[in-house]
Amino acid sequence: MHKTQDNRAWFLILPVVLLVAFSAVIPLMTVVNYSVQDIFGPGQRYLIGLEWFRETLRDPEVHRAFLRQIAFSGIVLAIEIPLGVLVALALPRAGWKSSLAIVVLALPLLIPFNVVGTIWQLYARPEIGFFGRVINDLGIGFNYTADPVSAWVTIVAMDVWHWTPLVALLAFAGLRSIPDAYYQAARIDGASRVAIFRYIELPKMRSVLTIAVLLRFMDSFMIYAEPFVVTGGGPGSSTTFLSIRLVNMAVGQFDLGPAAAFSLIYFLVILLVSYVFYTILQRISAQ
Amino acid sequence: MAQIVIDSLRHSYDGNLSDPNGLALKQIDLTWEDGRAYALLGPSGCGKSSMLNIISGLVRQSTGRILFDGTDVSDLPTEKRNIAQVFQFPVLYDTMTVEQNLAFPLKNRRLPADEIRRRVADVAEMLELGPLLKKRAAGLGAAEKQKISLGRGLVRSDVAAVLFDEPLTVIDPHVKFELRRKLKLLHEELGLTLIYVTHDQSEALTLADEVVLMAEGEVMQAGTPEELYERPSHTFVGNFIGSPGMNFIPCRAEGERLVFSGGSLPLPPALSRKIERGQSLKVAIRPQHLRHCQPRTEQITAQLVELLPRGDSYVADLRIGETAVAMRIPDDAELPSGELGVTFAPKHTLLYADDRLIGDLDA
Numbered sequence: 001m002h003k004t005q006d007n008r009a010w011f012l013i014l015p016v017v018l019l020v021a022f023s024a025v026i027p028l029m030t031v032v033n034y035s036v037q038d039i040f041g042p043g044q045r046y047l048i049g050l051e052w053f054r055e056t057l058r059d060p061e062v063h064r065a066f067l068r069q070i071a072f073s074g075i076v077l078a079i080e081i082p083l084g085v086l087v088a089l090a091l092p093r094a095g096w097k098s099s100l101a102i103v104v105l106a107l108p109l110l111i112p113f114n115v116v117g118t119i120w121q122l123y124a125r126p127e128i129g130f131f132g133r134v135i136n137d138l139g140i141g142f143n144y145t146a147d148p149v150s151a152w153v154t155i156v157a158m159d160v161w162h163w164t165p166l167v168a169l170l171a172f173a174g175l176r177s178i179p180d181a182y183y184q185a186a187r188i189d190g191a192s193r194v195a196i197f198r199y200i201e202l203p204k205m206r207s208v209l210t211i212a213v214l215l216r217f218m219d220s221f222m223i224y225a226e227p228f229v230v231t232g233g234g235p236g237s238s239t240t241f242l243s244i245r246l247v248n249m250a251v252g253q254f255d256l257g258p259a260a261a262f263s264l265i266y267f268l269v270i271l272l273v274s275y276v277f278y279t280i281l282q283r284i285s286a287q
Numbered sequence: 288m289a290q291i292v293i294d295s296l297r298h299s300y301d302g303n304l305s306d307p308n309g310l311a312l313k314q315i316d317l318t319w320e321d322g323r324a325y326a327l328l329g330p331s332g333c334g335k336s337s338m339l340n341i342i343s344g345l346v347r348q349s350t351g352r353i354l355f356d357g358t359d360v361s362d363l364p365t366e367k368r369n370i371a372q373v374f375q376f377p378v379l380y381d382t383m384t385v386e387q388n389l390a391f392p393l394k395n396r397r398l399p400a401d402e403i404r405r406r407v408a409d410v411a412e413m414l415e416l417g418p419l420l421k422k423r424a425a426g427l428g429a430a431e432k433q434k435i436s437l438g439r440g441l442v443r444s445d446v447a448a449v450l451f452d453e454p455l456t457v458i459d460p461h462v463k464f465e466l467r468r469k470l471k472l473l474h475e476e477l478g479l480t481l482i483y484v485t486h487d488q489s490e491a492l493t494l495a496d497e498v499v500l501m502a503e504g505e506v507m508q509a510g511t512p513e514e515l516y517e518r519p520s521h522t523f524v525g526n527f528i529g530s531p532g533m534n535f536i537p538c539r540a541e542g543e544r545l546v547f548s549g550g551s552l553p554l555p556p557a558l559s560r561k562i563e564r565g566q567s568l569k570v571a572i573r574p575q576h577l578r579h580c581q582p583r584t585e586q587i588t589a590q591l592v593e594l595l596p597r598g599d600s601y602v603a604d605l606r607i608g609e610t611a612v613a614m615r616i617p618d619d620a621e622l623p624s625g626e627l628g629v630t631f632a633p634k635h636t637l638l639y640a641d642d643r644l645i646g647d648l649d650a
Contacts, residue, residue: 184345185378187365189439190395199380199391 034260052261062262064237065245072241073220076159080216081209083160084167089201091172102172105165117229120158124230131157144231148238151231155239158226163216170212174205210281214274221270242266289356289447291319291342291480296351298337304349311337313504315351319448324474324481326491329501330527335484338501339450342482343370355447371440372450376457377432381425385416388424389438396443410438413473430462441473448480455490467494488528492516500524516573517635522642525571531602531613534577535569535639545570545638545648549608550587552631558638558646566640570648574602575615576635579627586628589614594622605629 035052039045056062087105092098108116126132126143131154135142144151178200186196224243227233233240233248240248246266250259297304298312307313312334319325327335340346342353344365352359360368380388389410393403411417414434419427424435433454440449455463471494474481485491491498492512499509500523507527508520519525525533538547540562545554552570562568580586589605589612603614603622607629614629616622633648 179376179378181374181376181378184340184343184365184372185374185436185439187345188343188370188372189392190366191391192395195395199382203380203382 031260031263034256035264038257048257052257053265056258056262056265059258061237062242062245065240065242068238068240069221069242072156072223073217075156076163076220077213077216079156079160080164080167081213084164084212085171085205085209087164087168088171088175089197091168093176102169105168108162108165111162113225114229116158116162117226120154120161120226121230124154124157144235146235148235151235151239154230155227158230159220159223162226163219167212167216170208171205174208175201178204206281206284210278213281214277217277218270218274221273289480290321291448292352292354292357293317293319293338293342294352294354296338296341296348296353298334298341298346298348298351302349310504312341312348315506317499317506317509319480319482322478322480323496324471324479324494325483326495326498327482327484327501328488328491328498328527329486329507331486333501334504335486335501336452339372339452339482339484342448343372343450344368345372369443369445369447370450371443371446371448372452373433373436373440373454375453377429377436379424379432379435381423383424384420385422385424385427385435386411386420388435389416389420389442392439392443406442406444410442413441413476414438414469429457430459430466433458433466437470441477441479446479448482451481451483451485453485454483455485470494488530492528500527502527518637518644518647519571520644522569522571522639525637529573531574533571533573534610534612535571536607536610536612538568538570540568547608548610549589549606552587552636552648553633555648558648561645562640567642569639569642570631571637571639572631572635574613576632577612577614578630578632579614579616579620579622580629586630588626589629591622591624591627 036047036049037045038048038051091101091105111119120131123129124131124142124144126136132142132144141147142150142153144154182200182204183196186200191199222243223241224247227239227241228244228247231239233244243266246259246262249255249262293315296312296315297310299310301309303309315338327338329335337346341348344360344363344367348361351361353361355368380391383391386407389407390403393406398406407420408417411420414437416431416434416438419431424432427435437449437454440446455466458466467490470481473479481494483491483494492515495512497510498512498515500507500515502523508515508524515524515528519528519533522533522535525535536547538545540546540554540559541551543554543556543559544551545568547570587607589607591603591605592611593604594616595602595604597615600618601616601620603616605612605614605627631648636648638645638648
């Protein structure tokens with residue numbers, strides 16, 4: 001068949017090209033541009049290759065922030081995923097109680113991030129906050145402005161409070177999709193509660209839990225507003241996570257080149273880890 | 288295996304027994320004998336699945352008793368009732384292999400490992416699942432999955448009955464026939480008590496020793512397939528079973544004759560005595576018992592409206608007076624167009640008073 005050559009077809013994809021250009025390609029290329037140049041002023045710029053990347057990768061501050069970030073994401077995932085599943089299992093399955101429980105559960109998700117930070121900043125204060133006071137009254141020294149352990153406890157507790165509902169809602173959606181016949185068959189087969197969870201509920205929740213793990217990993221790895229409001233990265237730099245470090249570099253010290261290189265590395269790490277997570281979880285489910 | 292007795296059972300899902308129209312099951316009394324195959328037949332929503340779930344204990348009845356070999360099991364939970372149940376859609380444990388699926392009910396009951404292995408191997412052989420044992424159950428076809436569901440019931444040696452809730456709905460027609468045959472074979476080999484819920488009459492009639500036909504929470508008739516087919520005790524049964532269903536012609540008794548629009552038939556005195564004043568009468572006959580033009584017998588004139596091919600035969604759409612009547616005709620028979628004479632064989636012609644069978648015209 002004869003193909004007609006008609007270049008007007010390009011106009012059809014032009015809107016998409018423009019959209020992607022302005023939303024992704026141009027901003028990203030700006031960052032790439034900064035990351036390979038040393039800029040002293042509008043007219044003074046020097047191409048320096050991968051120097052900023054080398055510097056960032058060797059920076060001990062960045063190393064520590066990276067390890068902190070890994071630890072934070074690890075702890076948060078290890079608490080939120082099982083807790084979310086437990087909450088989902090405990091929710092009423094149907095009727096107005098179920099609807100009410102879901103609304104109450106979803107409330108933390110509706111609060112803006114820096115408001116969450118402010119809430120916990122007040123809530124955990126050792127002198128006036130309920131959380132801080134109760135812990136101190138129990139005889140445990142708790143002060144998130146002075147003690148790194150207290151600061152970590154506060155930030156982890158805040159993240160768990162803020163995001164466990166998301167995991168719970170996803171898990172609940174997974175549970176709701178299991179037909180009654182599965183539970184009935186399990187009763188006829190004499191399965192225990194643990195066996196029902198292990199062989200019916202968990203496998204059926206696998207895909208939603210994969211999504212939950214990925215979302216929670218990406219979000220927790222990029223956390224900024226909440227710890228910034230509560231501790232500002234302190235005491236010392238004990239809660240300075242990657243994004244706080246990045247903002248300090250870019251806005252505080254105005255080191256645009258290193259900050260751009262850092263951003264790109266940060267972005268690649270998230271992409272890589274998410275890919276690894278996804279592949280592992282897919283492997284498990286394919287077995 | 289055991290005899291199962293259902294004793295004055297009533298069930299309402301909202302717990303309100305005072306309104307008879309709100310009941311899912313209205314007063315059921317039935318006995319399922321040990322080792323027989325039963326079909327629970329009825330239109331959707333007639334209460335047949337409710338009945339099944341009550342027997343297995345997934346649903347607790349509102350009132351009445353369930354007896355297994357004379358012991359009341361009404362308050363026993365499902366797992367203590369020794370019932371196996373196969374559902375409409377195959378239920379499998381996706382993460383397990385076929386072998387682990389089959390072993391699961393035994394493992395839960397803590398049987399020794401070598402006995403589990405032996406039983407699983409037996410069941411796998413019966414159901415021809417041997418080559419699949421090591422495969423993951425999730426990747427198999429619907430027919431294999433349903434076989435595994437059935438297998439999980441059969442591995443247990445202690446089951447009182449195997450219940451089926453429309454198990455062949457999702458199976459392809461050609462495999463359906465094969466599975467039905469297999470099931471019948473297993474039933475005969477193992478002496479299983481089967482209770483098989485279906486809305487497909489051919490499935491019920493081919494599989495079961497006895498059919499229980501339900502409608503609106505009541506048992507309309509229980510009996511052998513022949514009984515339900517040849518002597519439906521209620522017009523509902525006659526209509527439901529057979530394709531097309533039984534012909535019913537409204538009529539009235541006048542002396543020694545049954546008179547209807549377009550003709551009349553002789554009414555035997557024995558039958559006449561059973562009719563009470565004010566009852567509405569219907570004369571009924573199966574489409575294949577209507578005969579075209581036999582000499583020396585009494586004839587009734589019918590108009591042929593249309594001839595509908597059925598593959599191996601034809602169904603003639605007739606009018607006798609104002610009533611539509613179906614007649615089955617062999618493939619090779621020739622029919623005159625327009626008017627034709629038909630005869631009603633007295634032995635197969637039944638009389639219904641207020642929708643209940645009172646006898647045949649051969650009485």
